[in-house]
Every structure is written in structure tokens, then in C-alpha cells.
Amino acid sequence: xxxxxxxxxxxxxxxxxxxxxxxxxxxxxxxxxxxxxxxxxxxxxxxxxxxxxxxxxxxxxxxxxxxxxxxxxxxxxxxxxxxxxxxxxxxxxxxxxxxxxxxxxxxxxxxxxxxxxxxxxxxxxxxxxxxxxxxxxxxxxxxxxxxxxxxxxxxxxxxxxxxxxxxxxxxxxxxxxxxxxxxxxxxxxxxxxxxxxxxxxxxxxxxxxxxxxxxxxxxxxxxxxxxxxxxxxxxxxxxxxxxxxxxxxxxxxxxxxxxxxxxxxxxxxxxxxxxxxxxxxxxxxxxxxxxxxx
Amino acid sequence: xxxxxxxxxxxxxxxxxxxxxxxxxxxxxxxxxxxxxxxxxxxxxxxxxxxxxxxxxxxxxxxxxxxxxxxxxxxxxxxxxxxxxxxxxxxxxxxxxxxxxxxxxxxxxxxxxxxxxxxxxxxxxxxxxxxxxxxxxxxxxxxxxxxxxxxxxxxxxxxxxxxxxxxxxxxxxxxxxxxxxxxxxxxxxxxxxxxxxxxxxxxxxxxxxxxxxxxxxxxxxxxxxxxxxxxxxxxxxxxxxxxxxxxxxxxxxxxxxxxxxxxxxxxxxxxxxxxxxxxxxxxxx
Numbered sequence: 001x002x003x004x005x006x007x008x009x010x011x012x013x014x015x016x017x018x019x020x021x022x023x024x025x026x027x028x029x030x031x032x033x034x035x036x037x038x039x040x041x042x043x044x045x046x047x048x049x050x051x052x053x054x055x056x057x058x059x060x061x062x063x064x065x066x067x068x069x070x071x072x073x074x075x076x077x078x079x080x081x082x083x084x085x086x087x088x089x090x091x092x093x094x095x096x097x098x099x100x101x102x103x104x105x106x107x108x109x110x111x112x113x114x115x116x117x118x119x120x121x122x123x124x125x126x127x128x129x130x131x132x133x134x135x136x137x138x139x140x141x142x143x144x145x146x147x148x149x150x151x152x153x154x155x156x157x158x159x160x161x162x163x164x165x166x167x168x169x170x171x172x173x174x175x176x177x178x179x180x181x182x183x184x185x186x187x188x189x190x191x192x193x194x195x196x197x198x199x200x201x202x203x204x205x206x207x208x209x210x211x212x213x214x215x216x217x218x219x220x221x222x223x224x225x226x227x228x229x230x231x232x233x234x235x236x237x238x239x240x241x242x243x244x245x246x247x248x249x250x251x252x253x254x255x256x257x258x259x260x261x262x263x264x265x266x267x268x269x270x271x272x273x274x275x276x277x278x279x280x281x282x283x284x285x286x287x288x289x290x291x292x293x294x
Numbered sequence: 295x296x297x298x299x300x301x302x303x304x305x306x307x308x309x310x311x312x313x314x315x316x317x318x319x320x321x322x323x324x325x326x327x328x329x330x331x332x333x334x335x336x337x338x339x340x341x342x343x344x345x346x347x348x349x350x351x352x353x354x355x356x357x358x359x360x361x362x363x364x365x366x367x368x369x370x371x372x373x374x375x376x377x378x379x380x381x382x383x384x385x386x387x388x389x390x391x392x393x394x395x396x397x398x399x400x401x402x403x404x405x406x407x408x409x410x411x412x413x414x415x416x417x418x419x420x421x422x423x424x425x426x427x428x429x430x431x432x433x434x435x436x437x438x439x440x441x442x443x444x445x446x447x448x449x450x451x452x453x454x455x456x457x458x459x460x461x462x463x464x465x466x467x468x469x470x471x472x473x474x475x476x477x478x479x480x481x482x483x484x485x486x487x488x489x490x491x492x493x494x495x496x497x498x499x500x501x502x503x504x505x506x507x508x509x510x511x512x513x514x515x516x517x518x519x520x521x522x523x524x525x526x527x528x529x530x531x532x533x534x535x536x537x538x539x540x541x542x543x544x545x546x547x548x549x550x551x552x553x554x555x556x557x558x559x560x561x562x563x564x565x566x567x568x569x570x571x572x573x574x575x576x577x578x579x
Contacts, residue, residue, distance in 0.1 A: 033375055034386050041390050044448065045400075047414060048407035061412040111300030126301055133308035139509035139532040140559040143539045143551040144311035144318060150327065164311075167303040226397030228512050229532070233540050244399040251403050252519040258407070265400045276395045280388050 045269075052076050052262035060258045076259035077267075085238055086264060089246035096162050096242065097224040103166040104220035105213065111167075112175025113205065133169035138230070146233050156236045165223070165230070171216045178212035179205055214282040222272055243268050312559075319552035325543045337553035341538075347554065349527060350534040351561070353439060353514075357446075357530070358507035358565065364447050365503040366496050369454035374488060376455070377462050394453040402516035405445050406432060409517070432517055435527040442513040442528075446506070454499050458492060465491035497573050501566055508562045511536075531558045 047067050051060040055071030080086050114120075115127055138145075145164045154160030182205055190200045206213070231242045241249065247268055250261045276283070319337055322329040341347050376387050393401065408415050409431035416428040431441045465488065473483045489496070511532035514522060522529035529537065531554065539551015 048404040110296040114297045140555045141311035144314040164307040
């Protein structure tokens, strides 16, 4: 008798397998798609960069090349330091990056704060000026910027690379939006306590806008570190080259060891990626929470 | 006082350069100083008669026509994919963003290794017998442009995905639920609920992608080691501006570079106005 009961389907007792449930199937499909996209977005970076870890006897290209290094080695990184101008270029880029972070934070905070205050003359005019700056594509004003920097005697200097980008109008508008988002009650409470403008700025407004400040710091450094076109126009001598100029020079240098070039690319990529991963919570939250509202 | 500093910086390095470019375009200014005499429209006539300039305009317009639709649609699909908070989605979102974080120099370097004559992609195509010889991805005009566009789209995907995510957050989820109740499938809901909900952002992304296409420089320049392909035939407008205006410090002409810059600006504005008209026509339908 038991065989009869056993052969019956028992839908109430047996759990439906996850891939047969509609919701479960959709979730599985979602993960498959996520993985496919991940391979498409990360693969084109990771696959070539693996070449940096290949031993000297291993082919980087051609039919016999493999993705995973067969004879892993860090020799390319040693040669990178010994044979190229890399350390100097990293130093130059860090110098420009430090200047950019400082000027962006100071100017965007000051300008953004003032533009978030109500009731003073010229506010709308200034706001209009900031927004109009977003209209001109850099590529259409770079010839004039080049002439201006040259006339200031800053051609082929690191200061000349930094100067025209000392302020990002977008950063200023971002900080303004962040200051506008600070609840009025907080300021009113501080006013009741008799705190002056400076005190309120330091104790109420700055701490409240940490997220936006982090975005400003991160993106201003990122831009300074990664910019290519402007340094290409302004800098001529190898001693002044930024990281990106040096990397592009290595790439086009005829017959240079490909492993070393790839090692340089890793040095250029890893610091900013790590910085991004540490600050991404501000980054995503800031953008989703009104970083785009003006 | 604190308002003056930012205002001065913006006026000096954003607004003034624009007017200065217009002024320079009527002079014979030289890259390393000297010149500056008024020459009327001659720079514009020279540039407009230059076949290299014509090619650069065509290249940029093709760039826009191909990349804009891809960058309007693909990042939206990606945003829909990562919108739902399933376990581990944060890791995916962050990793997806790496192409946008990576510098264009690193990205172009990596892609040029893949696209070389003996790079992985050509090896793969030859191994499965699609082609007999290597495809000239980095040298022939249209292949080089196609490769650069692929890089631009690939790098733009995560960037525009974030913009779409912020727009999707504002789409009322009850609309989705109602449509689901009515038996609308995922594809149908995408076209009837998601797309109308993020229409404004789609237009903004389209405009941004079009501007990026008109001013593209680094992708084409770096993939071709600064040459713009065989005979520089894949050169873009920004490459043309650098080439005639600044690159040659002795014989270059800031005036001609400025004239080309003004034309680039006008083309960009024209494209934005055209897309606004295109957008309002779609609205009416």
C-alpha cells in the first residue's frame, strides 16, 4: 500500500526548488546578468593588466599568451622604478592633486556657503556666473587657457597645470546644494546660543556637509590625477610630466617592455580605485540624495 | 570677500577664455607668443576650407550618432538591473563603476593591448576563423573610430548608470505594482512605466553624451598613439584644434585653433538645440 501513496506527488510536503519558483528564477537570472555585466565591465581592464605580473620569458601577446601568468613575477614593477621617470611623475601628480584638493575645497565651500545664504545683493548674478561656466566645454576654450597660462609665465610648470582648474563650478554648486540641505532648526538653535557666523559655519554647517566635502575632495583629486589633455598641452619637459603623461609616453616608446608599461598602468589605477572603494558610501548616497538638485 | 575669490576664478578661467577665444580667432596669434594682429575672417576661411577639418567634423558627428543612442539606452538597462537591492548588490554596483573611475589613459592602454594586431581580440577572431588576418582596429579610420566609440560607451556605461539610478529612485513604485497587477511583463513595464518615468533624465544623458562625442579627444588620440590612425584620418575636432593651434610651437596658429574652437562650440550648441527640437517632437507624438 505504501508504494501507492509514495508514487503520488506531494506538493504540500516537498518544497518547490528555487529555480522553479517564479521569483526565485527571476533572482537567479538577475545574478547571471550581473555576472555577465561584471565580466564585460571589468574584463577589458583586468585581462590586459595581468600581463604586468608575467615573467620575462612569457609572451604578453600572440597565440601562446595566457591570461593568468604562468611564471608570476614582480620584476616589471622593479624595472618600472629603475628604468623610468615614474617616481618623479607620481610626485608631480600628487603635488598637483594636493593643490587641487585644497583649492577646490576652500573655494567650493566658501562660494557654496555664500550662495546658500539668502538676502544679499548680487547673489543671483553670481549663481548665474557659476552656471554659465558649465556651458563652455573645456575643449572649446583650451586654446585661450593655453595663451593665458603662457602669458603668466607658467608654460611647462606644474602650477600652470593646476591653475585653470583651481575651482570646479560644479563642486561649488554641489556644496551650495549641501548647505541648503542643512535643516534651519540647527542654525536657529545655534543662533539662540549666541554663536557667531564663523562659529555656526564651523560647528553646524561643515560637519553636516561631510558627505559632499568628501565627494569634492575625491573628484578633484581624481580629476587632477587622471587628466590627460590639459597637461599634454602645458607640459613639455619630461621632468614635469604627470603620471598620465609618463604612462602614455611609456606606451608609445618604441620597443619598450610591455610588462613594465602594464605595471605603470596598475600603479596609476590602484590608488584611485582604493580611494573610491573607501569613500563610495558618500559618493553613491550623495548623488542619489540630491547631489544633482540645484 | 569670500564670494570674490570663486567668482574671480570662474570669470578668469571659464567665462573670459570663451570671449578671448573669439577674439583670438580673428588674429594671427602664435603658440609661444608673438602675433596678435587682426586678420579678419581669414582663420575661419582657412579652417573651413581644410579637408582635415571636414573629416574631423564628420568623425565627431558619426561619433555622436553612434554613441548617443547606446549611451541613452544601455546605462538605463544597467540601472534597472542594479536597482533592486538583492544581497551583494553593493559590491556589483561598486565594481561596475571601476571603468568610470579608471583614467582614460589606463583604459585606452588596456584596450589597445586587447585590440592590437596580435592582441587577444584579433587572436580570438582568427582562432575561430571569422577573419583571416588581423582587423586594423587601431589604424584604419573607421575601425579606429569604432574602437574608440566602444571605449567611450564602455567607460560611460557606469557613469550614466548612476544618473539613471538617481532618476529611477523618483519613479513611483506603485505604478510598477499596478502594471504588474494588470499582467504586464518585465519588458512591457520597462517601456510603459520605467521609460516615461525617466524621460527627462534620458534627454539629459543624450545631451551629455552628444557633448562628449563632439569634444572627444583622449580615446582616439591614445588608442592611435597620438596619430589619429593612418594619415590622421580618424582625428577629432579637439585633436584638430590641438594640432593646428598648439602642438607645433613654431608654425602653429593659435588663431586657427581658436577659430576651430569657436566652430566646435557652435556645433555643440547646434546639436543641443537640434536634440531639444527632436525631443519636443517626440513629446507631441
